[in-house]
Amino acid sequence: MKQIPCLLMRGGTSKGPVLLASDLPRDRSQRDAFLLNLMGSGHELEIDGLGGGYAQSSKVAIISPSTSPDADIDYLFAQVKVNERRVDTTPNCGNMLCAVGPAAIERGLICAQESITPIRIRNVNTNTLIDVEIQTQNGEVVYDGETHIDGVPGTAAPISVTFLDAAGCKTGKLLPTGHTSDHIDGIKVTCIDMAMPMVLIKASDLGKQGNETPQELDKDAAFLARLEAIRLKAGRLMGFGDVSDMVIPKPVLVSKPEHGGSIQVRYFMPHQCHKSLAITGSIGLSTACVIDGSVAAEVAQLKRTNPFIQPVTIEHPSGRIQVVLNQPDEQPEHIKASVIRTARKLFIGQAFVQEAKVCHKEEDVEQHTTA
The missing domain is CATH 3.10.310.10 (Diaminopimelate Epimerase; Chain A, domain 1)
Known part of the structure; x- marks a missing residue:
């Protein structure tokens, strides 16, 4: 020992x-x-x-x-x-x-x-x-x-946490495929690399409401197999090659909020649904909400009062988290994202x-x- x-x-x-x-x-x-x-x-x-x-x-x-x-x-x-x-x-x-x-x-x-x-x-x-x-x-x-x-x-x-340069953390690009959205197996997705590489998918496109519990999603073997198939192809599109033995990109279901937030999500790690939400995931998801053409922006309910300081509230299985985006110019790659957490x-x-x-x-x- x-x-x-x-x-x-x-x-x-x-x-x-x-x-x-x-x-x-x-x-x-x-x-x-x-x-x-x-x-x-x-x-x-x-x-x-x-x-x-x-x-x-x-x-x-x-x-x-x-x-x-x-x-x-x-x-x-x-x-x-x-x-x-x-x-x-x-x-x-x-x-x-x-x-x-x-x-x-x-x-x-x-x-x-x-x-x-x-x-x-x-x-x-x-x-x-x-x-x-x-x-x-x-x-x-x-x-x-x-x-x-x-x-x-x-x-x-x-504890105040501010991500300073999270865009393109693994691929060098905020949008690794060069597009705000792509199609994989007939499903519209957004591949984003902001603090965490992720592939975002509308829950409804995979036959889900988006408000299912993690336990319900984890028990649906057919759904998990379909989600993994999309993740594997997204990994290649993002330049990672074979990601079968990697935990990135993370697949995320997005849907309309139900409790006054900006968007509702189910985040996978990648083969189990997170019981709340990863902080890095929240950074990328909130950023996607302000990128026109992304699947997140299509479902998010945002009221922009200031284009450079944007609060985004994300609903997850355990509640919600607010991310404040500070965008100094029109380039989403320059966004700084802040959250308040505890330890x-x-x-x-x-x-x-x-x-x-x-x-x-x-x-x-x-x-x-x-x-």
């Missing part, structure tokens, strides 16, 4: 350990094998590890002082599969991102300021910058507060992990920048 310093955090509507890169193996294969055992991957309950048996609670944030002069902290996100022995570091995770700032202060990487501590984070997965503001007092993070976010019980201190420290101590033998493959070796 090997022990490692571990800080377990809730970030937004996700949960997972936040680890220092310096405490992990530099070799990617060894690191991934370690994370799989840490979380208990390969068992539906992850009973022999820290994972919670669901994608939202089988996540790891790896942090370190930034190697970029433009940021304070580097953050590498790892999605640890529950039933498969596999780690995916392709996407960012905006919910776990909310835990990075507090964790950086807790682990001594950032000195807390009085009242508010601003931190600029570089997401290593997508090489994008995010500004966060953490409530602090007497050199410590303040977790108690009156801010409620749907999908999380109770209230906590607010909480759950546990700090030592995690015990059974060491695993690793069979190296050439493509698995990675000297990543967060080490």
Whole structure:
């Protein structure tokens, strides 16, 4: 058994350990094998590890002082599969991102300021910058507060999160296909890369209302197979090639809002429906709502009072989230998107992990920048 310093955090509507890169193996294969055992991957309950048996609670944030002069902290996100022995570091995770700032202060990487501590984070997965503001007092993070976010019980201190350059995070283009909409298997879709690569589909085009529960959608095998077929073809259109072993692009159903919001969504991860909504997903979805010709803009109910500051309220299975878009000019690629979230420290101590033998493959070796 090997022990490692571990800080377990809730970030937004996700949960997972936040680890220092310096405490992990530099070799990617060894690191991934370690994370799989840490979380208990390969068992539906992850009973022999820290994972919670669901994608939202089988996540790891790896942090370190930034190697970029433009940021304070580097953050590498790892999605640890529950039933498969596999780690995916392709996407960012905006919910776990909310835990990075507090964790950086807790682990001594950032000195807390009085009242508010601003931190600029570089997401290593997508090489994008995010500004966060953490409530602090007497050199410590303040977790108690009156801010409620749907999908999380109770209230906590607010954390301001602003994505600065999220357009084209994985493909280099906001609209990777060059079009606001495309057709796949006769279905109109929008492929967008804004904080998270996604393929947006009207729920009605797949025979859904858009207000189904995640459990109802997850049980519909025929629907899931059709959704995956569209996702695979969208992945090729977006330049990713074969995405059968990747979690991007994420497929998302969009429909008319039912509770006074701008749009209603069902977000997939990609083979399970999210019980709320990924923060990165909310950034891309809100942006799509202001791009004329996208399937999201066609169903969204927006009342634009100011073309440069646009609030978008997205309804999801656990409630709603508001994203404020700040567009300095007419180019949607320049949009800055802000959300208010919360985080909480759950546990700090030592995690015990059974060491695993690793069979190296050439493509698995990675000297990543967060080490």
